Amino acid sequence: xxxxxxxxxxxxxxxxxxxxxxxxxxxxxxxxxxxxxxxxxxxxxxxxxxxxxxxxxxxxxxxxxxxxxxxxxxxxxxxxxxxxxxxxxxxxxxxxxxxxxxxxxxxxxxxxxxxxxxxxxxxxxxxxxxxxxxxxxxxxxxxxxxxxxxxxxxxxxxxxxxxxxxxxxxxxxxxxxxxxxxxxxxxxxxxxxxxxxxxxxxxxxxxxxxxxxxxxxxxxxxxxxxxxxxxxxxxxxxxxxxxxxxxxxxxxxxxxxxxxxxxxxxxxxxxxxxxxxxxxxxxxxxxxxxxxxxxxxxxxxxxxxxxxxxxxxxxxxxxxxxxxxxxxxxxxxxxxxxxxxxxxxxxxxxxxxxxxxxxxxxxxxxxxxxxxxxxxxxxxxxxxxxxxxxxxxxxxxxxxxxxxxxxxxxxxxxxxxxxxxxxxxxxxxxxxxxxxxxxxxxxxxxxxxxxxxxxxxxxxxxxxxxxxxxxxxxxxxxxxxxxxxxxxxxxxxxxxxxxxxxxxxxxxxxxxxxxxxxxxxxxxxxxxxxxxxxxxxxxxxxxxxxxxxxxxxxxxxxxxxxxxxxxxxxxxxxxxxxxxxxxxxxxxxxxxxxxxxxxxxxxxxxxxxxxxxxxxxxxxxxxxxxxxxxxxxxxxxxxxxxxxxxxxxxxxxxxxxxxxxxxxxxxxxxxxxxxxxxxxxxxxxxxxxx
Numbered sequence: 001x002x003x004x005x006x007x008x009x010x011x012x013x014x015x016x017x018x019x020x021x022x023x024x025x026x027x028x029x030x031x032x033x034x035x036x037x038x039x040x041x042x043x044x045x046x047x048x049x050x051x052x053x054x055x056x057x058x059x060x061x062x063x064x065x066x067x068x069x070x071x072x073x074x075x076x077x078x079x080x081x082x083x084x085x086x087x088x089x090x091x092x093x094x095x096x097x098x099x100x101x102x103x104x105x106x107x108x109x110x111x112x113x114x115x116x117x118x119x120x121x122x123x124x125x126x127x128x129x130x131x132x133x134x135x136x137x138x139x140x141x142x143x144x145x146x147x148x149x150x151x152x153x154x155x156x157x158x159x160x161x162x163x164x165x166x167x168x169x170x171x172x173x174x175x176x177x178x179x180x181x182x183x184x185x186x187x188x189x190x191x192x193x194x195x196x197x198x199x200x201x202x203x204x205x206x207x208x209x210x211x212x213x214x215x216x217x218x219x220x221x222x223x224x225x226x227x228x229x230x231x232x233x234x235x236x237x238x239x240x241x242x243x244x245x246x247x248x249x250x251x252x253x254x255x256x257x258x259x260x261x262x263x264x265x266x267x268x269x270x271x272x273x274x275x276x277x278x279x280x281x282x283x284x285x286x287x288x289x290x291x292x293x294x295x296x297x298x299x300x301x302x303x304x305x306x307x308x309x310x311x312x313x314x315x316x317x318x319x320x321x322x323x324x325x326x327x328x329x330x331x332x333x334x335x336x337x338x339x340x341x342x343x344x345x346x347x348x349x350x351x352x353x354x355x356x357x358x359x360x361x362x363x364x365x366x367x368x369x370x371x372x373x374x375x376x377x378x379x380x381x382x383x384x385x386x387x388x389x390x391x392x393x394x395x396x397x398x399x400x401x402x403x404x405x406x407x408x409x410x411x412x413x414x415x416x417x418x419x420x421x422x423x424x425x426x427x428x429x430x431x432x433x434x435x436x437x438x439x440x441x442x443x444x445x446x447x448x449x450x451x452x453x454x455x456x457x458x459x460x461x462x463x464x465x466x467x468x469x470x471x472x473x474x475x476x477x478x479x480x481x482x483x484x485x486x487x488x489x490x491x492x493x494x495x496x497x498x499x500x501x502x503x504x505x506x507x508x509x510x511x512x513x514x515x516x517x518x519x520x521x522x523x524x525x526x527x528x529x530x531x532x533x534x535x536x537x538x539x540x541x542x543x544x545x546x547x548x549x550x551x552x553x554x555x556x557x558x559x560x561x562x563x564x565x566x567x568x569x570x571x572x573x574x575x576x577x578x579x580x581x582x583x584x585x586x587x588x589x590x591x592x593x594x595x596x597x598x599x600x601x602x603x604x605x606x607x608x609x610x611x612x613x614x615x616x617x618x619x620x621x622x623x624x625x626x627x628x629x630x631x632x633x634x635x636x637x638x639x640x641x642x643x644x645x646x647x648x649x650x651x652x653x654x655x656x657x658x659x660x661x662x663x664x665x666x667x668x669x670x671x672x673x674x675x676x677x678x679x680x681x682x683x684x685x686x687x688x689x690x
Contacts, residue, residue: 033102038080038241047082049073050104052186053090069108072127072250074235076106079249079687093159093183096120100236106246107234111204112161122237124246125531126230127253129599130205132165135194142222146172149223153177155190155199159387162203165226177399188212195219205231228599237652244528252683259386263333267309267469270334274640275309278302279324279333282685283343283415285437286338286496287315292517294681297494298337301356302461305477312673315681317688320412322388325349329464335474336462341390351465353474355458356482360435361394362450364423368637372430372451380404384419384428391432395455417441426450434459435614436495443496449470516643516682517547519560522583530591535686537587539678541669544586549579561586583657590614608638610667611675612646619660620668623649627658643669 034040041047051069071087077084087104088627099107099121113123134154136142142151150173156162156182170176179199181190187208193199195218204212209221233250235243263269270276280287280298287296294315306313316333318324324336328350341361342352363383365372373377379402385391387409395407408428410419422428422443434457438450440646463471481487516538517523523541527534544562545551557564559582568576573585593610596618601609613621627645628635635642648654649663 030144033240035236036100037239038245039244041080041082045083046085047073047077047080047106048085048087048104050087050089050095050098050107050109052092052109053088053480055132056461068127069110072108072253073106076233076246076249080245091183092157096234099234105235105239105242109234110208111233111234113230113232114161114164116164120237120467122235122239122243123230124233124235125250126232127250128207129228130207130231131224132162132226132229133204133206133209134200134201134223134225135191135204135209135219135221137194137197138217138220142220144222146223146225149173149430150175151177152201153179153199154201154203155179155181155193156203157181157183157185158393159183160203161229169225191216191219205229214586226458229429237388241293244524247528247531248464248533248535251536255533255536255607256680256683263334264329264331264466266465266467267473270311270470271309274310274312275314276302276306276309276335277314277333278306278315279318279327279336280338281321281324281415282688284318284440285434286418287316287317288683289681292547292678294678296653297485297490298339300490300494301481301487302335302337304481305474308477309473311606312677314677315684317684319688320388321386323413325462328462334463334467334470339437340462341434341457341458342460343390343393346390346462350461350462351467351471353471355460355477356478356487357436357459358456359459360450360453360456361391361432362435362438362453364420364431364433364448365426365451366426367447367449369451374452375454376402377401378405378430378599381561382406382408382429384408384410384422384431386410386414386416386419387410389416389432394432397456420448440461440495515543516686519547519579519583522580523587526584526587529664530587532587532590533679535682536607536675536679537583537590539675539682540586540590540614541583542678549578549582557583559585561589563589571613586614593618600672605636605638608672608676609642611672615671616646616663616668617660620646620658623658623660623663623666625632627654638672645671 007352009446010129025164036507051073074084087098087099087625089109094110094136095107095109096117098104111117111123113126117123125320134143141148143152146169149169152540154166154176156166156178163178164176170178172345181193181199181202185193188205190199190202191204192214194202195216203225204221211622213221220626233246235246261272276300282288285296286298287294289295299315303313316327318327321338324338324340325346327333328336330468336350339357340346342355363378372381375398381404383395385395385407392407392409395405399405399407416437419428419431420433420438423431424446424654432454435450435453438448442448461474463474515533519541520534520538523534523537526532527537540561541547545560548561549560550670551560551562553562554566557575558568560579561582563571563573563585568574568585571585571588573581576582576585590610593613594606597606597609609621612624614657621642624646625635627648628642631645633641633644646663646669647665649658650665655662
């Protein structure tokens with residue numbers, strides 16, 4: 001017998017409360033309809049998402065994700081820095097009309113991309129692929145093939161993609177009867193109808209059936225009537241900028257490493273996961289991206305530490321300086337490395353390593369300002385600093401002894417280099433800065449000087465108070481490295497060497513320009529054409545050619561994406577050194593490779609497999625997946641599974657019985673890892689730079 005919801009009321013009430021807490025606050029549908037692209041939404045500060053009236057009401061027994069529409073609406077609004085507003089619709093046939101008439105901005109309701117819908121609306125890249133199952137009662141004659149549908153009546157909503165599936169099938173089986181069910185019925189109600197005998201059969205998406213099937217002992221699925229149907233977000237066709245941003249969000253949602261997971265365990269946990277998450281800021285002192293490459297003083301030091309422990313270094317950038325320690329304690333990262341001064345207040349929130357650098361906090365004035373020479377000269381002056389900075393604490397400690405000293409706090413997402421630029425331009429009177437950063441700005445030509453030093457301070461890295469092993473390991477690393485060859489080389493590169501300083505202040509730096517490469521527009525154009533993420537294309541472009549369109553490899557691959565001339569000709573391209581043709585060829589080839597893998601494999605795995613195939617060949621990837629199955633590893637997951645098998649293909653015991661023979665397995669492993677890391681960094685930096 002079917003387990004009904006009434007028998008589970010106490011548990012479901014708890015689930016309902018949890019769902020309500022996690023959803024965006026519901027507001028009544030707006031009285032005024034309006035349309036407009038992303039700029040219009042930003043001006044109003046809201047993203048209105050048309051969603052089904054209620055999420056699935058059953059308690060999922062195996063962790064299936066059944067509130068995905070609500071989750072996407074909330075997460076997308078957060079990514080766009082807009083307030084999420086749910087426009088709940090009970091009649092599914094009204095969704096398209098409400099969207100086009102301006103009652104919502106997007107529709108997220110498990111909508112399949114169909115030719116009929118595409119005539120009126122635009123769709124994002126798919127966020128999942130589903131099969132369409134025939135659902136009937138157990139017992140009696142159960143259809144096993146399409147011809148068995150003869151004479152059967154199947155009930156579905158006319159507005160659903162299922163209806164068109166059945167219309168197409170009726171050409172093969174003319175006696176198939178289609179019953180138009182009420183548009184207010186969701187999949188639960190239709191399944192209830194089949195279970196009770198009101199309906200003979202219905203259709204269900206595979207992901208919904210897997211979530212609900214355990215509650216319907218009397219129902220079964222015997223036929224797949226459509227395979228690999230793409231589910232996407234629906235938008236108005238004229239909202240092209242919004243569509244681009246939605247596509248970027250959905251692709252990044254799948255392909256960035258699982259940053260939403262929070263971990264607070266110690267060094268042993270980091271080693272088990274194989275990664276170290278560095279919480280930092282995007283500035284000239286700590287971490288930045290220059291011409292596609294991740295660099296920065298703190299980054300270089302932390303990268304060496306991670307490498308010594310066999311860890312992949314990942315970058316996490318909070319929206320502001322004030323969130324650095326909260327990110328740490330919430331488990332969103334493992335160590336704060338952001339040129340952070342060790343203060344008693346901060347030591348209450350986290351443990352700090354031994355100092356790795358010693359600096360002075362200096363009062364900064366314009367180069368021609370001779371009015372400030374001692375601490376007494378701050379009386380009657382205005383000093384601008386961030387409230388979360390150690391400079392603010394320093395000033396608050398001396399404020400009462402200096403009549404007329406005014407301390408003005410600036411936004412916590414501002415970098416000190418921005419504040420220094422404000423002092424130089426006359427926007428701000430005075431500020432405080434660490435002496436090493438001021439030296440960088442002065443070396444680059446800023447007309448500033450240190451009036452005097454208020455105090456000497458020390459910089460350290462912060463870890464959670466419970467992570468004693470990580471703290472001890474970092475302390476040992478600093479003890480060994482501080483003052484050594486590598487440490488001194490990095491200090492000279494970033495604080496003394498003119499070329500290093502010029503790189504930090506280069507207008508092409510992503511934090512300044514908002515551009516990853518000179519070829520961003522080309523990458524965006526072909527990313528849109530082939531439903532890919534332009535940031536991933538750019539990461540692959542950097543790994544292939546370091547953004548050199550005239551690059552030629554030792555085997556003859558050419559251009560920004562290092563496509564072999566023979567492959568280029570097969571794709572329709574002759575001049576691979578031309579940036580437009582080179583990027584087009586590489587993106588089209590990646591598109592073809594991704595499509596070669598079954599849609600049931602998660603999209604992130606298909607992209608990883610396509611990258612490995614791009615680098616070493618599709619055949620070797622197939623060998624690695626076969627070997628992974630033999631070893632009992634997951635052949636649908638790259639990291640920690642297929643990548644391990646790929647490494648083995650360089651050993652005679654494995655490549656001698658592989659269909660495609662010897663493979664330098666470490667090469668594609670490094671290739672995929674490097675592109676994944678660059679992509680993660682590009683997404684992180686661009687998100688915080690917006």
